[in-house]
Amino acid sequence: MGKSELLKLLVVDEVAENRTAIKKIFQNDYQIIEAENEQRAAEIINVDKIDVVLADLKFITHLKENRNISAIPLIAMADASDPEAGAAAIDSGAFEFITRPYNRIVVNYRVHNVMKHYEDARSVKIIREEQINELHKYIEIDSLTGLINRETFYKRAAALMQSNPDTKYYIIYLDISCFKAINDLFHIETGNLILRTAANYFRTAIPSQSGLCSRIEADHFVICIPQEKVNIERLIIGLDSTMQALGIGHNILFYAGIYPVNNPALPVDQMCDRANMALRKVKGNYMNRYSYYDAGMRELMLQDQMIVRDMETALQEDQFAIFLQPVYNIKNDTIVSAEALVRWFHPVNGMISPGKFIPVFERNGFIVKVDRFVWEEVCKFIKKQRDETGEVIPISVNVSRLNFYNLDLLEFLLGLLEKYELEPWMLKLEITESAYMDNSHQLMSIIRVFREEGFPVLMDDFGSGYSSLNMLKNLPVDVLKVDMAFVRELEESERAYMILKFIMNLARDLGMDVIVEGVETKKQLDYLANLGADKIQGYYFSKPLPVPDFKKLVEDSKNPA
Numbered sequence: 001m002g003k004s005e006l007l008k009l010l011v012v013d014e015v016a017e018n019r020t021a022i023k024k025i026f027q028n029d030y031q032i033i034e035a036e037n038e039q040r041a042a043e044i045i046n047v048d049k050i051d052v053v054l055a056d057l058k059f060i061t062h063l064k065e066n067r068n069i070s071a072i073p074l075i076a077m078a079d080a081s082d083p084e085a086g087a088a089a090i091d092s093g094a095f096e097f098i099t100r101p102y103n104r105i106v107v108n109y110r111v112h113n114v115m116k117h118y119e120d121a122r123s124v125k126i127i128r129e130e131q132i133n134e135l136h137k138y139i140e141i142d143s144l145t146g147l148i149n150r151e152t153f154y155k156r157a158a159a160l161m162q163s164n165p166d167t168k169y170y171i172i173y174l175d176i177s178c179f180k181a182i183n184d185l186f187h188i189e190t191g192n193l194i195l196r197t198a199a200n201y202f203r204t205a206i207p208s209q210s211g212l213c214s215r216i217e218a219d220h221f222v223i224c225i226p227q228e229k230v231n232i233e234r235l236i237i238g239l240d241s242t243m244q245a246l247g248i249g250h251n252i253l254f255y256a257g258i259y260p261v262n263n264p265a266l267p268v269d270q271m272c273d274r275a276n277m278a279l280r281k282v283k284g285n286y287m288n289r290y291s292y293y294d295a296g297m298r299e300l301m302l303q304d305q306m307i308v309r310d311m312e313t314a315l316q317e318d319q320f321a322i323f324l325q326p327v328y329n330i331k332n333d334t335i336v337s338a339e340a341l342v343r344w345f346h347p348v349n350g351m352i353s354p355g356k357f358i359p360v361f362e363r364n365g366f367i368v369k370v371d372r373f374v375w376e377e378v379c380k381f382i383k384k385q386r387d388e389t390g391e392v393i394p395i396s397v398n399v400s401r402l403n404f405y406n407l408d409l410l411e412f413l414l415g416l417l418e419k420y421e422l423e424p425w426m427l428k429l430e431i432t433e434s435a436y437m438d439n440s441h442q443l444m445s446i447i448r449v450f451r452e453e454g455f456p457v458l459m460d461d462f463g464s465g466y467s468s469l470n471m472l473k474n475l476p477v478d479v480l481k482v483d484m485a486f487v488r489e490l491e492e493s494e495r496a497y498m499i500l501k502f503i504m505n506l507a508r509d510l511g512m513d514v515i516v517e518g519v520e521t522k523k524q525l526d527y528l529a530n531l532g533a534d535k536i537q538g539y540y541f542s543k544p545l546p547v548p549d550f551k552k553l554v555e556d557s558k559n560p561a
């Protein structure tokens, strides 16, 4: 591809060295344009068509004021040493945030993600040509729905709330799940019809004397309304039945995030951000269709910040450790393997659960380092165990999907085996089911290579998501790992039984092993035994244990009292 056809990346940073670092990462993928300050950046944005902007944090707020930038993904950059930077970046309206010194993989991944997000939004085809958009900004109305547009909403909502200081308002952010799929599946006119119908519904439901409603982009609507004038539950139920009446034959579900305005002086776009933050909590959840922004979300954000601030130190100062949870063969009551699960012993906050920090690490890329640390600890353990007892218990490790962006993944694993004189069958790789959907083509070939090298591959959390059973036929893994929790959730035991039975049969036909995890009671165990399951992991046998305790368990199991 010639330089001229490349997408344009604008990097705004006063430090030439920082610009060069970015340039090095992206020079093959983007045409890089540099600006040393916000004035220069504005000049460039106003005349050139820029596809993505990476700007030092201090320029973000200013850049955001430029109307020409509203459709361009904006990524903030700051030093990793600044603990407030993450929050500041989000507050200032950047879409993403990366830290210096740049980690090539993380930076690449983030930019890739941002571009993908924007591309998705763009391919929601109802977004009109840029020029038409520009025009409508001036005439205040969204031509598709007749609702006011974003800028107008910001202006009028601020005025409305200021002129009624004694009234308590909600900002409600609404979004349709899977709108892109609907647009792909049906004709674009169907998408438009849905948006127009929703707009009509809002117009009727929101009295125009007291409230406001806007389509702020694509399939996103916002409402500003006095709290006493709206019943959220009813608003959504009404919306559902209106959508159903369209007879499209596809579930069109709206999700809502609500910010109860307690500080009317906050800029309205930030109120919308908060409502959107609340929305993210429920999006895709069938049972719960709306949620309120609360201080807890801020708490969570602060907790996440603590995690980000302390993670590097934690790794350097050995605050991470592995626990091992045994997998039993119930046919002969022996320990056949174990899963390594990471634990973080924080000097101030005590033990932090992986449920809290793993998702953060998966977002910022640090999981790659933690996973590698865990794998190495596991290799050390296997070697030591073999040296001491002459026996090997294979251990499975979790391989977060971010690892697959690293070209040296296989090399790293093979390096570990060599260093600790181990063989691949000793280290089993757990890859979560949802990863298979993500990037299936690339992932499938990597998995094939792993298996050719001799690493057993486990599909973790099988049954949790959209596992396409057909996919399994093309990509045999060695083991399906089924979580009892998924089964437990199905109240009717009849259905649960059928599903499990189906999985067991399928696995047998495809020559795969099955491990059921999360088994807590004798009743569950018997039930599973009846179905022919034999490999079990769960609290019923043992919680994840510190390494010395695990060793003892293995010893004791060999010499029963």
Ligand code: C2E
Pocket (backbone or CB within 6 Å): 325, 340, 341, 342, 353, 354, 355, 358, 367, 370, 371, 374, 398, 399, 400, 460, 461, 517, 518, 519, 520, 537, 538, 539, 540, 544
């Ligand atoms: P997972 O891979 O599905 O791990 C199984 C989780 O189930 C573990 O939670 C384990 O403690 C828990 N568990 C085991 N038996 C039972 C049971 O009988 N009942 C119940 N209710 N739970 C049971 P844990 O250790 O909190 O880990 C949570 C998740 O964090 C893991 O889910 C995994 O996705 C992730 N994780 C943990 N360690 C690592 C790691 O080193 N790397 C990566 N990438 N992810 C990790």
Ligand code: CA
Pocket (backbone or CB within 6 Å): 339, 398, 430, 460
């Ligand atoms: Ca696992």
Ligand code: CA
Pocket (backbone or CB within 6 Å): 460, 461, 481, 483, 517
């Ligand atoms: Ca699992």
